[in-house]
Amino acid sequence: MNDVLSSALWFVVAIGVLVAFHEFGHFWVARRLGVKVLRFSVGFGRPLITRRGADGCEYVLAAIPLGGYVKMLDEREGEVAAHEAPQAFNRQPPWKRFLIVAAGPVANLLLAVAFFWLVLVLGQPGLKPVVQAPPAASAAARAGVQEGEVILRVNGEAVATWTQLRTLLLEKVVAQHSLQLELQRAVDQPEQRRTLALSLEGVRIDPERLFDDLGLSPFQPLIEPVISTVEPGGAAEQAGFQAGDRLLSRDGEAISDWQAWATWVRAHPGVVTEIAFQRGDQTLSKAVLLGQVEEDGKRLGRFGARINIDGARWDALRAEDRLPPLAAIPAAIDQTWRMSMLTLKMFGRMFTGEVSVKNVSGPLQIAEAAGFSASIGPAAFFSFLALVSVSLAVLNLLPVPVLDGGHLLFTAVEMVRGAPLSERVQLLGQKFGLTFLALLMGLAFYNDLSRLIG
Incomplete structure (x- = not known):
């Protein structure tokens, strides 16, 4: 239970940081380009803390910390006073709208550079x-x-x-x-x-x-299979094993390495096996009923003995x-670029069938990875954040309507044509984008459930 709570906590921290920084990218560039921002929210749902800036922007910390959003002044979403119309997002020239939309994924890439830099300086x-x-x-x-x-x-x-x-x-x-x-x-x-x-x-x-x-x-x-301690109440103690016993074979198959033996035991919970072993000058044999424990919903075998390593x-x-701080800067930029290209190529290979869609991680897998990396130490967690930040950037840059990449595509077409696409085309694009996202999310949840059930 503690592991589950820890994973959930670090998942919330990770998503909160990455998505909030993504939205901050949109917010910062919009403000610099003269677009009025009505609200910058970290999280969704009921506001917990609200503060209004001198410029009228509402800063919100909401109850559900899984993301955030930026609400800009836009005539398509409500009435806009005549004196504020020049500050509306939809009134901006295409190049400004393009930069504002691109700022979110770019912010994630810059954040990945910062995290990779930290990893390289701290040493992994x-x-x-x-x-x-x-x-x-x-x-x-x-x-x-x-x-x-x-x-x-x-x-x-x-x-x-x-x-x-x-x-x-x-x-x-x-x-x-x-x-x-x-x-x-x-x-x-x-x-x-x-x-x-x-x-x-x-x-x-x-x-x-x-x-x-x-x-x-x-x-x-190679770790020699010689018992150093026997756990009280375990299968080894119940069978009469002692410290110093050397395992020779199980059911006639030689045991030469403790790790290979431990791997076999974990895969055979509750099984009875005949173990030959050496005690002093004697070669003995005992039938052992392996113990079993449950970890992450799976039954694992236990022998109940330890060895000296x-x-x-x-x-x-x-x-x-590890790198010095200055040398780590270009290395972090290079690593971010290479991981971005690798992520993009992996997406492409999924569409051609060369890479399994099982590699699409759902929230449960991401939460587990967040908790595991955080338990290792800061460098491992920063590395995890960098990789997820790159993935968010690449995903958002895909030319799919409703994602940032889709908006960039529509805006780029508008710049080339000199006029926006028709509302009908944009609506069809939105429907396609929503369908794509629904399928992607369904696949991610299916992979999570398959992993749990399997």
Whole structure:
């Protein structure tokens, strides 16, 4: 329950900040271009706090903090006094209206730059891009990538962490570039390097499948399956296991790594399994009824024992992506541009069917990501905010009526024609835009529900 409340709180914070800043972009540019703003509201619904400025603009903090809006003087929405008519939005020349509408998405992009800059200055910890043994049928295996090698560059671009590597690989594959990997033989062997070409034949673009097809996953040091402590009341204690016992096999299949064993246990709640183990000089065997717990609506198996982890082996794999404040400025701008292009290309691939529509996140998934990133730390949460801000900007710039991009399209056509489109065409466009938004929202909610039920 605490996790749910935390996710909901951080979701509200994230959406409130991002949408309010989007609306502030419209507000700020409208004011600078001489358009009268009647109300700037953060949130919807019943006003909680209201303040009226010297210019008559009403500033509102409303009860539902999921967004906001800017209400401008407009003759299409009500009567306007003759002396105020020059300040009405609809009376402005097309270029002014274009700038006012574009200011919202631009504000989101500027906010993304600021958040990416914060992430780069604060530093984001991660793992060095050391490779696990690739599956036999994968692109990495065909190219000859070996376990323990470190990926230094992709197509000449340096990578320091797995987070950077995954983003860069997705970017290059979506753009249908071939992949050139510069590899280092091992973490402690910087002088031994080589370059491999990775064929994209048979590699699916969809992020759900891409990294499996490439066969690139983070290296995980082998953790010996030796029990250090037994949890009171757990399956291991009830079966008679003790500290120091080394697991050898389950149902005849060898157990050589604790992580592989733990993964199997989680997938088999309530199952009885025969475990062979070594205690001192003896080899023993016991039937164990695995325990089970419920997490996020799913039943997971529990063995009820812990092991000691060699922290030094993991420390050798840790890395941090950090830049000085000045160097972080162009890097943040570049990252915002690249993520914008990647988001746009992913939208395009969805329409061609190359990327699954399951990648469209609904509010529940976004809330979960908000809570999870906030629990990691400020840098992770700022990175989350930057990515969502980019997504909001790109979505709003799509040339769909009712979105900012649709208004920009209509205004651009008006500038070219010298006259606005007919009311009939604009009305048809509005109906299309509302239908598109309804389908998109329905898809997002469906994905959320499918994930919960599944």
